[in-house]
Amino acid sequence: MGLLVQxxxxxxxxxxxxxxxxxxxxxxxxxxxxxxVIVVSAMAGETNRLISLAQQISxxxxxxxxxxxxxxxxxxxxALLSLALKExxxxxxxxxxxxxxxGTDKAYGKARIKNIDSSKIRAALKAGEVVVVAGFQGVxxxxxxxxxxxxxxxxxxxxxxxxxxxxxxxxxxDVEGVYTTDPNVCxxxxxxQRISYDEMIELASTGAKVLxxxxxxxxxxxxxxxxxxxxxxxxxxxxxxxxxxxxxxVLVSGVSYDKNEAKITLQRVxxxxxxxxxxxxxxxxxxxxxxxxxxxxxxxxxxxxTFTVPKADHKKALGxxxxxxPALQARGVMVDTDIAKISVVGVGMRTHAGxxxxxxxxxxxxxxxxxMISTSEIKISVVIDSKYTELAVRALHxxxxxxxxxx
Amino acid sequence: MGLLVQxxxxxxxxxxxxxxxxxxxxxxxxxxxxxxVIVVSAMAGETNRLISLAQQISxxxxxxxxxxxxxxxxxxxxALLSLALKExxxxxxxxxxxxxxxGTDKAYGKARIKNIDSSKIRAALKAGEVVVVAGFQGVxxxxxxxxxxxxxxxxxxxxxxxxxxxxxxxxxxDVEGVYTTDPNVCxxxxxxQRISYDEMIELASTGAKVLxxxxxxxxxxxxxxxxxxxxxxxxxxxxxxxxxxxxxxVLVSGVSYDKNEAKITLQRVxxxxxxxxxxxxxxxxxxxxxxxxxxxxxxxxxxxxTFTVPKADHKKALGxxxxxxPALQARGVMVDTDIAKISVVGVGMRTHAGxxxxxxxxxxxxxxxxxMISTSEIKISVVIDSKYTELAVRALHxxxxxxxxxx
Numbered sequence: 001m002g003l004l005v006q007x008x009x010x011x012x013x014x015x016x017x018x019x020x021x022x023x024x025x026x027x028x029x030x031x032x033x034x035x036x037v038i039v040v041s042a043m044a045g046e047t048n049r050l051i052s053l054a055q056q057i058s059x060x061x062x063x064x065x066x067x068x069x070x071x072x073x074x075x076x077x078x079a080l081l082s083l084a085l086k087e088x089x090x091x092x093x094x095x096x097x098x099x100x101x102x103g104t105d106k107a108y109g110k111a112r113i114k115n116i117d118s119s120k121i122r123a124a125l126k127a128g129e130v131v132v133v134a135g136f137q138g139v140x141x142x143x144x145x146x147x148x149x150x151x152x153x154x155x156x157x158x159x160x161x162x163x164x165x166x167x168x169x170x171x172x173x174d175v176e177g178v179y180t181t182d183p184n185v186c187x188x189x190x191x192x193q194r195i196s197y198d199e200m201i202e203l204a205s206t207g208a209k210v211l212x213x214x215x216x217x218x219x220x221x222x223x224x225x226x227x228x229x230x231x232x233x234x235x236x237x238x239x240x241x242x243x244x245x246x247x248x249x250v251l252v253s254g255v256s257y258d259k260n261e262a263k264i265t266l267q268r269v270x271x272x273x274x275x276x277x278x279x280x281x282x283x284x285x286x287x288x289x290x291x292x293x294x295x296x297x298x299x300x301x302x303x304x305x306t307f308t309v310p311k312a313d314h315k316k317a318l319g320x321x322x323x324x325x326p327a328l329q330a331r332g333v334m335v336d337t338d339i340a341k342i343s344v345v346g347v348g349m350r351t352h353a354g355x356x357x358x359x360x361x362x363x364x365x366x367x368x369x370x371x372m373i374s375t376s377e378i379k380i381s382v383v384i385d386s387k388y389t390e391l392a393v394r395a396l397h398x399x400x401x402x403x404x405x406x407x
Numbered sequence: 408m409g410l411l412v413q414x415x416x417x418x419x420x421x422x423x424x425x426x427x428x429x430x431x432x433x434x435x436x437x438x439x440x441x442x443x444v445i446v447v448s449a450m451a452g453e454t455n456r457l458i459s460l461a462q463q464i465s466x467x468x469x470x471x472x473x474x475x476x477x478x479x480x481x482x483x484x485x486a487l488l489s490l491a492l493k494e495x496x497x498x499x500x501x502x503x504x505x506x507x508x509x510g511t512d513k514a515y516g517k518a519r520i521k522n523i524d525s526s527k528i529r530a531a532l533k534a535g536e537v538v539v540v541a542g543f544q545g546v547x548x549x550x551x552x553x554x555x556x557x558x559x560x561x562x563x564x565x566x567x568x569x570x571x572x573x574x575x576x577x578x579x580x581d582v583e584g585v586y587t588t589d590p591n592v593c594x595x596x597x598x599x600q601r602i603s604y605d606e607m608i609e610l611a612s613t614g615a616k617v618l619x620x621x622x623x624x625x626x627x628x629x630x631x632x633x634x635x636x637x638x639x640x641x642x643x644x645x646x647x648x649x650x651x652x653x654x655x656x657v658l659v660s661g662v663s664y665d666k667n668e669a670k671i672t673l674q675r676v677x678x679x680x681x682x683x684x685x686x687x688x689x690x691x692x693x694x695x696x697x698x699x700x701x702x703x704x705x706x707x708x709x710x711x712x713t714f715t716v717p718k719a720d721h722k723k724a725l726g727x728x729x730x731x732x733p734a735l736q737a738r739g740v741m742v743d744t745d746i747a748k749i750s751v752v753g754v755g756m757r758t759h760a761g762x763x764x765x766x767x768x769x770x771x772x773x774x775x776x777x778x779m780i781s782t783s784e785i786k787i788s789v790v791i792d793s794k795y796t797e798l799a800v801r802a803l804h805x806x807x808x809x810x811x812x813x814x
Contacts (some may be wrong), residue, residue: 016463053487056423058494068501069486072479078458079476086472087465094475098505099550104696143506 002167007039007157013043020073023084028341030237042073063108065147074134097137104138116163162222172231177238181255196243206343207258252346252400262314268331340389343381408411409574414446414564417636430491446564470515482542499754516523518553523570558619569629579638584645589660591616603650611752614665659753659807669721675709675738747796750788
């Protein structure tokens with residue numbers, strides 16, 4: 001076999017019993033002849049407990065110290081899993097971010113991995129040890145502790161697989177793989193055997209929660225084969241792989257939805273060059289990520305400008321926009337938090353026309369009004385009233401994916 | 408003022424409210440013009456919680472991984488205290504053992520500090536920041552995490568004070584200082600204003616719990632003035648200082664007791680050279696610390712050999728001794744766990760005779776039988792039946808220290 005990187009999330013190591021189960025699984029993979037690097041998250045609930053401690057002290061905790069605090073969660077997990085492996089007679093060794101120099105930039109709370117010093121890991125593997133690495137954490141060039149943000153352990157695992165040249169990165173989670181849509185919303189959802197990196201990036205960025213987008217981008221960049229599968233059981237999950245020609249045959253690989261955005265509309269702004277920069281400069285400076293932007297020019301020289309932001313940031317964004325109204329000479333501003341973004345994703349769109357038309361027809365047949373539209377080469381997203389979310393997902397899944405077995 | 412190192416134990420940072428109180432105290436000391444390096448322990452209960460997690464996995468957890476696990480406790484504390492200081496508007500910065508390279512040997516669980524890289528700390532102090540350092544933890548030369556063992560945060564604080572050339576090291580605890588004996592046992596116990604390093608070492612090694620012996624040895628070696636005082640209140644505590652001539656005037660500075668030892672007696676061993684080595688070699692190899700050893704030769708060429716070990720280790724020690732009986736041709740072995748060691752300590756003993764005689768008379772007057780005796784230049788210890796512990800402590804305190812105010 002070869003070198004495998006396996007990642008186990010917080011639920012998989014949420015109790016001592018589960019940690020022992022993970023150790024059994026790892027031991028079995030080792031006995032099957034693999035070299036193994038294991039990445040673990042903090043025990044389920046631990047990160048929230050730590051955040052709550054910080055928030056009892058400060059509403060806006062200092063980001064450097066918050067990262068020091070949060071990184072302790074993964075430190076506990078790697079030690080416990082190493083202990084559990086040793087208890088099975090399996091030599092093992094834990095490493096923290098600073099010990100194997102998971103080097104990142106200085107963006108506390110959302111740092112990006114720049115390099116990894118693999119020498120200690122390689123030495124330990126050569127000595128027959130299973131290497132257990134703390135996910136989610138790294139160090140900047142001055143040895144300050146950084147964390148990678150939501151889903152950071154997935155990124156740690158994929159990055160390790162990339163820098164070590166692993167045969168594959170296995171992401172163990174509490175679902176069996178990547179589905180054509182959320183099985184909780186649509187009973188016809190099917191597990192995908194394979195999906196291209198680009199499709200997975202689009203699905204992740206439009207609401208699918210199984211993998212964090214950054215880890216998929218990393219996997220794509222370094223062509224790391226990623227296998228998303230269930231911790232509980234041995235069935236094959238979903239492989240994230242490079243796109244190949246056969247994938248074109250499938251028009252739509254997945255239908256995703258996202259209810260966590262809010263829509264802000266600036267009404268009747270006198271249109272002129274530099275308008276967008278004037279608005280989105282201050283919003284970007286406040287670290288708010290804008291998703292969709294639409295501008296409709298009217299006959300009278302004014303324009304309605306609509307954009308979406310994460311629901312959690314919409315009050316901050318609104319505050320910024322309101323301060324701009326006098327300078328912009330806008331008539332007013334409207335906010336809508338009852339929206340949902342529904343997306344269909346598939347590399348087949350590159351070569352097949354008519355997907356957008358079919359999507360709009362399908363929604364119209366259900367009487368669902370489309371408020372905003374955004375497209376990429378392999379994705380179409382629409383914003384609708386959030387109360388139609390489930391209806392739209394089911395209708396689009398049936399129209400594009402139906403009940404057929406995905407191959 | 409000058410550079411102060413302050414250490415706050417687990418009780419002092421045991422809740423978020425207490426952490427905020429510590430932050431207030433630190434802030435006040437900073438506003439008074441001091442440069443401050445703060446050393447904190449894990450929140451009270453946290454280390455036990457972590458140990459219990461490890462023990463659910465392994466009865467004898469691997470020591471390297473156990474240190475990784477335990478070090479997370481102090482990591483949480485330094486982050487939270489730094490957050491609390493920043494919330495008060497006080498610039499602050501946390502450092503872990505690896506970040507300021509608290510370099511130790513490789514003895515996991517009881518590592519010794521060899522050096523500290525003070526450059527980052529000095530730079531932060533210069534920038535006006537309060538520096539918060541994780542106690543109890545260090546790193547070996549290969550960047551493995553080590554911990555210093557019981558009371559290790561005291562040692563961290565004293566070592567930092569030594570390497571930084573601090574004006575003093577303040578140990579904040581839940582008692583008001585060092586007492587002539589345990590106030591819970593003897594109401595006449597008095598708080599000492601000053602005590603010499605050597606006396607404190609003897610008191611700590613004979614049962615006084617206020618400071619761990621290693622930290623006092625460190626303070627002595629580097630002549631660090633240590634101020635032991637209460638976290639809750641502002642009264643002066645006890646200063647640990649270099650011995651000076653005035654201290655000779657006091658015959659006995661303190662009376663200590665220790666109920667955590669067990670006594671093992673090898674009966675009627677044929678006496679010959681090398682006997683002690685044959686017994687204590689294997690016991691040392693098992694990492695058991697032997698305290699007192701007494702050997703009485705008889706007329707018939709045999710000897711009774713008695714020694715004490717920590718109660719927690721007595722079964723292990725007994726197991727070793729039992730395997731030696733055939734080779735030693737001993738008649739048998741006896742164990743007694745119902746013993747107490749009572750000690751009187753004072754540098755005045757160096758220049759004043761008769762302390763031992765007075766001690767034995769005092770115990771005899773109470774009808775207390777002495778089982779073993781051990782002396783050093785400034786200490787006399789006796790082993791007695793543990794049921795007489797409190798009686799012996801009170802009698803000796805009255806005989807040597809009485810009700811007089813210590814100056």
